[in-house]
Amino acid sequence: xxxxxxxxxxRHSERPGSGTAVPxxxxxxxxxxxxxAHILYEPMICFxxxxxxRTTAGELVRVARPGEMLLTTIDLPVTADxxxxxxxxxxxxxxxxxxTELLVELDETVRTAPSATxxxxxxxxxxxxxDAVARWVELLDTPDDIRPLAGRIESEILYRLLRSSLGPxxxxxxxxxxxxxxxxxxxxxxxxxxxxxxxxxxxxAVAHMSAAGLHRHFKAATGMSPLRYQKxxxxxxxxxxxxxxxxxxxxxxxxxxxxSATQFNREYRTAYGLPPVQDAARLRARLTRxxxxxxxx
Numbered sequence: 001x002x003x004x005x006x007x008x009x010x011r012h013s014e015r016p017g018s019g020t021a022v023p024x025x026x027x028x029x030x031x032x033x034x035x036x037a038h039i040l041y042e043p044m045i046c047f048x049x050x051x052x053x054r055t056t057a058g059e060l061v062r063v064a065r066p067g068e069m070l071l072t073t074i075d076l077p078v079t080a081d082x083x084x085x086x087x088x089x090x091x092x093x094x095x096x097x098x099x100t101e102l103l104v105e106l107d108e109t110v111r112t113a114p115s116a117t118x119x120x121x122x123x124x125x126x127x128x129x130x131d132a133v134a135r136w137v138e139l140l141d142t143p144d145d146i147r148p149l150a151g152r153i154e155s156e157i158l159y160r161l162l163r164s165s166l167g168p169x170x171x172x173x174x175x176x177x178x179x180x181x182x183x184x185x186x187x188x189x190x191x192x193x194x195x196x197x198x199x200x201x202x203x204x205a206v207a208h209m210s211a212a213g214l215h216r217h218f219k220a221a222t223g224m225s226p227l228r229y230q231k232x233x234x235x236x237x238x239x240x241x242x243x244x245x246x247x248x249x250x251x252x253x254x255x256x257x258x259x260s261a262t263q264f265n266r267e268y269r270t271a272y273g274l275p276p277v278q279d280a281a282r283l284r285a286r287l288t289r290x291x292x293x294x295x296x297x
Contacts, residue, residue, distance in 0.1 A: 001130040005049040008137040009088045024093040036081040043094040046070040051087030060223025062120045073173045074119045074184040077232035119221040129160040183221045194233040195257035242280035249276040
């Protein structure tokens, strides 16, 4: 079954991490070793058909091997490292509405998971789920079938995910007022205000939690504190702007929320191994050589 999924991905993944004509489906295909990528994952499930991917978010580390799936339930800045290539994967970008509708249909909305749920989880992909994912990707072979069948196959994938070991985490993700949902919403709130000065008390008020409770649940989910999460978002955005070359390092530091250029340079070098300008030059040179990088898939 994995060979079938790999073949379908190979037929359609012209660009690394490319989106497709099938809604919420993206594909990744990387053949040569590449440097670890610092990227922002959005809620999604990555089905690994070949190769091995390790993701690191703060103290949270997950590894997904062939025949395994990696679930991410919140916006999460990670370091993605392809430990084994060739790498092939298909990703389903989560939409809460289809999942909630399915849970209502199954009368399973009352089931809950532990409150301190990690934002990432890896698990084996059952054969019947691998078959559904392969058929979902194969819709790209027959574009006329995408509109009538894509949603139905996606519903089947979600159903089989709910029956897998990832089911409890998905149920918790879909509940309107679960701890996992509040952590996800506060993460989005921080993301929207990453350049602003924020205090832990202010963030806790948004989450309707005590400061201690927020810190505990947020770190359990993301592997980092809320303020460290904000710092990762700032540094990733700074790196993106530096590579684009639209402004100086000092201007970018200020734009992403740093008051001290010295602090920015120090934290940037700690995160990426080089001072901002040198790192950006290296990345631009790498992009010029058209080397693919690990993606969100």
